[in-house]
Structure formats: C-alpha cells, structure tokens
Amino acid sequence: MPVSGLEQRFLDCLDRLGGFEPSPRLAIAVSGGADSLALTLLADLWARRRGGRAIGLTVDHGLRPDSAAEARQVAGWLAARNIPHHTLAWQGEKPRIGLQAAAREARYRLLEDFCAAKGILHLLLAHHAGDQAETLALRLDAGSGPTGLAGMASIVERPFCRLLRPLLTVSGQELRAYLQQVGQGWIEDPSNRDARFARVRARRALAEDPARQASLLADAARHGSARRAQDRAVARLLARMIVAQPAARALTLDRARLTEAEPAVGRQALVRCLMHVGGQSYPPRQARLDRLWDKLGAGPLDRTATLGGCLLRPERRGGQDRVRVTRETARAGVEALEGRGALPHLNESRMRLGLPTADAIYPYPATPPLAGADFAVAEPVPSVIS
Numbered sequence: 488m489p490v491s492g493l494e495q496r497f498l499d500c501l502d503r504l505g506g507f508e509p510s511p512r513l514a515i516a517v518s519g520g521a522d523s524l525a526l527t528l529l530a531d532l533w534a535r536r537r538g539g540r541a542i543g544l545t546v547d548h549g550l551r552p553d554s555a556a557e558a559r560q561v562a563g564w565l566a567a568r569n570i571p572h573h574t575l576a577w578q579g580e581k582p583r584i585g586l587q588a589a590a591r592e593a594r595y596r597l598l599e600d601f602c603a604a605k606g607i608l609h610l611l612l613a614h615h616a617g618d619q620a621e622t623l624a625l626r627l628d629a630g631s632g633p634t635g636l637a638g639m640a641s642i643v644e645r646p647f648c649r650l651l652r653p654l655l656t657v658s659g660q661e662l663r664a665y666l667q668q669v670g671q672g673w674i675e676d677p678s679n680r681d682a683r684f685a686r687v688r689a690r691r692a693l694a695e696d697p698a699r700q701a702s703l704l705a706d707a708a709r710h711g712s713a714r715r716a717q718d719r720a721v722a723r724l725l726a727r728m729i730v731a732q733p734a735a736r737a738l739t740l741d742r743a744r745l746t747e748a749e750p751a752v753g754r755q756a757l758v759r760c761l762m763h764v765g766g767q768s769y770p771p772r773q774a775r776l777d778r779l780w781d782k783l784g785a786g787p788l789d790r791t792a793t794l795g796g797c798l799l800r801p802e803r804r805g806g807q808d809r810v811r812v813t814r815e816t817a818r819a820g821v822e823a824l825e826g827r828g829a830l831p832h833l834n835e836s837r838m839r840l841g842l843p844t845a846d847a848i849y850p851y852p853a854t855p856p857l858a859g860a861d862f863a864v865a866e867p868v869p870s871v872i873s
Contacts, residue, residue: 490532493657493665497529498536500653504642507609511539514602514648515611516594517572518545519561519674523613525662526654528669530611531570543572544601546594550581557674564671575601603647614639615654615662616704617690623703624689637714638707720752721759729760737813738764739802745810746784754780758795764812765796783810 490498501507513530517523531541543565545558558574565572575597582589602610619638626635643650654662666673693700728744738760745753757780758770770776771794779794787808788801793815802809 491665491668493661494529494532496657497653498533500656501530501533501651504651504653506649507537507539509538511537511609512605512607513539513541513609513611514598514605514607515541515543516546516598516613517543517561517565518676519557519564520613520676521663521666521673522615522618522654522659524561524564524671524673525665526611526613527565527570528568528666528671530653531568541570542607543570544575544598545572546575546577546597548577548581548590548593550586550590560674573601599645599648608648609651610645610648611651611653613654614652615657615659617659617693617700619655619707620693620700620703621686621689623707624693624699625685627703633710634714636706637710640711717752717755720749721755724748724752724756725759728756737811740810740812742783742787742808742810746780750780757783760812761795761797764814766814767795771795 511534513534515523515527515530517527527541527543534541543561545561547554547558549555562572562574577590577593577597598610602608622638623636626638629635639652639655641652641655663673693703724744728741730739740757740760745756747753748756754776758776761767761771762769771779775794779792779799782788782792787803788799788810790801792799796815798813798815800811800813802811
C-alpha cells in the first residue's frame with residue numbers, strides 16, 4: 488500500500504534513529520490529543536512493516552472528571568485499528584503544591600515502569616516542532632545557557648528504555664491534517680487554550696511570528712549538536728576517573744583527572760556525580776558549584792566539602808589523590824529517581840574505552856544516570872540490533 492509524504496518522512500526518521508531489535512515493540516505515550524494519536528498511528532505503521540507492534544499507553548492522572556472517559560475513548564479508537572492499549576492510573580494522594588511537576592514525574596514513572604515490566608525498549612513521545620520552539624522560547628526567557636537551549640533531544644537514554652521523539656521536525660498542523668486524512672478524530676485539551684499558562688502564551692506568540700519559530704529551531708539544532716559532543720566527552724571522562732564503591736555507597740573520583748579535563752567537561756562530569764549520588768533532580772546552584780570547582784582545582788582537598796546533598800572527602804591512601812563522594816546522612820531517605828542495577832552508562836563507556844568495568848551494583852534504589860542528560864545524550868545511529 489502506498490504511503491503519504493508524512494508517513495514516508497516518519498518511516499525514514501525512525502530508520503535513522505536506529506538501534507531497534509528484530510520485530511520491535513514500541514510503546515507510545517498517547518493522551519488522545521492530535522499529536523499523540525498521529526504518532527501512534529505512524530508508529531504502528533512502522534512497527535507492522537518490521538513484524539513488530541505499537542502499544543498505546545494512556546496515563547490517567549485522575550485530575551479531571553473526564554479523564555477516565557477520555558482514556559476509554561482512546562482505547563476504543565486504537566482497538567478499532569487493532570492497536571493494543573493500556574491505561575496507567577496515577578493513584579494515591581495528589582500534592583496541592585507543585586501539582587503539574589508531580590503529575591509530569593508520575594507520568595514518566597508510570598510509562599517507564601510499564602516498559603521495564605514488559606521488556607519494551609522504546610518509548611515514543613509526541614513532542615513536535617512547535618513544542619520544541621516553545622521550549623526554546625521559554626528557556627530563553629528564563630535565561631538558560633547552552634545546555635537548556637539544546638532543547639529536547641530525539642533520543643534520551645533511560646535505565647530500562649530509551650525515549651524517542653521522532654516528530655521534532657514535524658509541525659502540529661501537519662499532524663492534524665494527517666489525522667483528518669485517515670479519518671481519525673482526537674480529543675481537544677482545554678488547557679491548551681488557557682492563557683494562564685506560559686507555554687500557551689509562547690505558542691500564541693510564535694504562531695504570529697513564523698520567522699522566530701524557524702530561528703529557534705535552528706538554534707536548538709546548533710546547541711543540540713554541541714551538547715552531544717560534550718556529553719560524549721563527559722562520558723569518556725567519567726569512565727576514566729570513577730570507581731564505584733558499593734559497600735560505602737560512594738563514588739570515588741580521581742581529582743587530578745577531573746580537574747585536568749577541559750573545564751566545561753570536568754564541571755559537567757562533577758555535576759553528574761553529585762546528582763547521581765545525591766539523588767537530586769537538578770544540578771547545584773552555579774555559584775556554589777563554582778566555589779567547589781575552584782577548590783578542587785587548587786589541589787588536593789584538605790577537608791570535607793558539601794554540595795548537592797553530598798559529602799566530598801579527600802582520600803590520600805597510597806599516594807593517590809582521590810575524592811570520595813557520598814550522600815549526606817540527612818538525605819539518605821531521598822526518594823530514588825531511577826531503577827536498580829549495575830552502572831550501565833558508566834560500564835558501557837568503560838568497555839568501549841577498553842577499560843575494566845566497575846564490578847558493582849550501586850546500592851541506591853534509583854539515581855540519575857552518570858553519563859546521561861536530559862537534552863542531547865545520544866547520536867542517532869543507522870544500525871539495527873541483531
């Protein structure tokens with residue numbers, strides 16, 4: 488059966504992202520909106536051509552009276568197209584403060600937990616070109632640096648699956664036109680028109696200024712390329728300078744190797760270590776990071792330092808110049824962020840460099856990955872896993 492222009496672009500995009508097993512299974516986060524429904528139909532087309540399956544996942548946050556009915560509507564639409572579907576409910580008490588952030592965290596946790604339980608390696612998200620431009624506009628207004636201005640990455644590695652965003656070069660208008668072409672309805676979220684939200688205001692402003700949107704997307708591509716190069720350099724540095732200490736629940740850093748690295752790379756490696764051990768969702772404040780970096784660069788530590796929920800203690804045994812990073816006792820109960828297991832990000836880099844792996848199971852139930860990032864962690868590859 489012939490495919491449309493958008494379908495062919497999508498097929499080519501997923502082929503370029505690569506890294507798929509034979510008969511791949513794709514999980515798609517589908518809310519019932521136009522963007523995610525279009526993604527689901529496109530992903531189903533791609534997967535069937537390779538003997539695989541697309542599986543729709545709808546998270547019901549239980550925050551609106553209509554949410555359960557909308558999830559059932561999505562299930563019905565997908566069933567009519569022979570696409571499996573599961574509804575994942577956010578259960579328990581909901582916070583009164585920071586509800587949007589908590590809902591987002593719950594959504595990703597539920598989606599990734601499902602993938603981990605079912606052995607699904609790829610979770611597709613429906614962020615498109617308009618979303619990317621809005622993200623850049625908001626981060627510019629917030630004063631983000633090059634890291635934030637890399638925007639959303641097409642590939643983000645997570646402990647048990649990878650997040651794929653294959654629509655970042657496709658407009659929302661194209662997705663709606665595609666659904667109309669194939670006779671598929673969708674659900675309109677009223678919050679997408681609520682001007683109280685900064686993203687909605689940014690969307691309206693960009694709709695009136697197509698040239699600025701194109702400029703923002705070009706900026707995202709440029710910063711994303713730079714960030715991928717930095718991430719690879721950070722991963723190489725981490726693989727060479729870190730030893731996992733399972734009994735002591737610590738990471739040990741080679742201080743000299745850390746501070747002799749290019750400052751931008753070394754500082755980012757330090758941030759990844761602090762977030763990994765401290766269990767923090769965000770990096771330390773810049774001024775405090777600057778002070779710690781200067782202290783490390785001045786020579787071996789002469790006393791314990793603290794930052795990001797971590798203790799940094801000097802280790803000079805056997806003439807070695809090392810720093811042991813442990814979680815502060817007061818923060819030992821911080822809820823984990825990611826899954827149990829070995830240090831896959833670190834070990835993969837060590838093996839690629841021909842170094843021995845860190846033969847350890849990290850004791851925390853979950854932490855941010857050492858060699859991962861939220862914006863541009865992976866280079867798309869054309870290969871297929873055999």
